[in-house]
Amino acid sequence: MRFVIQRVSESEVKVDGQVIGKIGKGFMVLIGVCDTDTREIADKMVKKMLGLRIFEDEEGKTNLSLDTVGGSLLLISQFTLYANCKKGNRPSFIEAGEPKMAEDMYEYIIGKCKEQVEVVERGRFGADMKVSLVNDGPFTIILDSEKL
Template sequence: MIGLVQRVSEARVVVDGRVIGEIGAGLLLLLCAERGDSEVQADKLLAKLLKLRIFGDADGKMNRSVQDTGGGLLVVSQFTLAADLSGGNRPSFGNAAPPDEGRRLYDYFVERARAAHPVIATGEFAADMKVQLVNDGPVTIPLSIRNPSSTPTT
C-alpha cells in the first residue's frame, strides 16, 4: 500500500463543483492499494500515519503527530501512485489493485481511520476529484507498506 502524506493548513476535495470532504490543519493522505495488498498493509500504514511526527512542538521541531495535535485527516484514493514508468514515458498502472479490491481496501482504511481518529474526511473513490490544499512547510512524505509475498513488476 502506498501513501503520499502532505502536512496541510487546509485541504478539500471537490466533485462536480461540490465540496465533499474538507479539513483544516492536519494531513492529506493520497492512498493507493497495490495488487496483493490486504488489511494487514492498510492497518500498518494507518498506524504509521497516525504516529508520524511531522508537526512542530513548542521548540518548532517536528515532534508531534496528527493525534497529538488533534488535526484532521483527509483520505483521497489515488491509483496513480502505483505508476510504473519502466516501459517508457506513458505510465502503466498494472501494479495498482483492481478497482473492486482497491475500493474495498480504501473503504476498510477509512473505516479503521474513523475508529482511531476523531476528524476524518474523504474523497470519492473513482470520481474525478479536484483536490485543493495548502501544503504547510511544505512537508510531503511518501509512505509504503509492502506485502512481502507480492512481487512488484518493474
Template structure:
C-alpha cells in the same frame, strides 16, 4: 499500500463543483492500493499516519502526531501512485489493484483511522476529483507498507 502524506493547513476535495471532503490542519493522504495488499497493510499504514510525529511542538521540532495537534486527515484514492513510467511514453497501471479490491481496502483504511480516534474526511473513490491544499512546511512523506517494500526488493 502506498501513501503520499502532505502536512496541510487546509485541504479539500471537489467533485463536479461540490466539496465532498474538507479538513483544516492535518494530513492530506493520497492513497494507492496494490494487488497484494491486505488488512495487515491497512492497519500498519493507519497506525503510521495517526501516530507519525511530524507536526511541530512548542519548540518548532517535529515531535507531535496529527492526534496530538487535534488535526484531521483527508484521504483521497489515487491509483496513479502505482503507475509505472519506466518504459515507453505512457504510464502502465498494471501494478495497481483492481477497483473492487482497491475500494474495499480504501474504505478499510478510512475505518481504521476513525477507530484510532482520528477525524477523517474523504474524496470519492473512482471520481474525477480536484484537490486543493495549502501545504504546511512543505512537509511531504511517501510511505510504503512493509509488504510493498518487500515486493520492491
C-alpha cells in the same frame, strides 16, 4: 500500499464542482493500493501514519503527532501512485489494485482511521476529483508498505 502524506493547514476535495471533503490542520493523504495488499498491511500503514510526529512543538521541532495537535484527515484514493513509467512515455497502471478490491481496501482504511481520529473526510473512489491544499512546511512523507 502507498500513502503520500502531506501536512496541511487546509485541504479540500471537489467532485462536479461540489466540495465533498474539507479539513483544516492535519494530513491530506493520497492512498494507492495494489492487488497484493491486505488488511494487515493496511493496519500497519495506518498505525505508522497516525504515529508520525511531524507537527512542530513549542520549540519548533517536529515532535507532535496528529492526535496531539487535534488534526484531521482527508483521505483520497489515488491509483496513479502505482504508475509504471519504465517503458515509453505513457504510464502503465497494471500494478494498481483491481478496482473492487482497491475500493474495499480504501473503505477499510477510512474505517480504521475513524476509530482513532475525530474528523476524517474523504474523496469519492473512482471519481474525477479536484484536490486543493496548503502544504504546511512544505512537509510531505511517502510511506510504501514494501519499505516498512
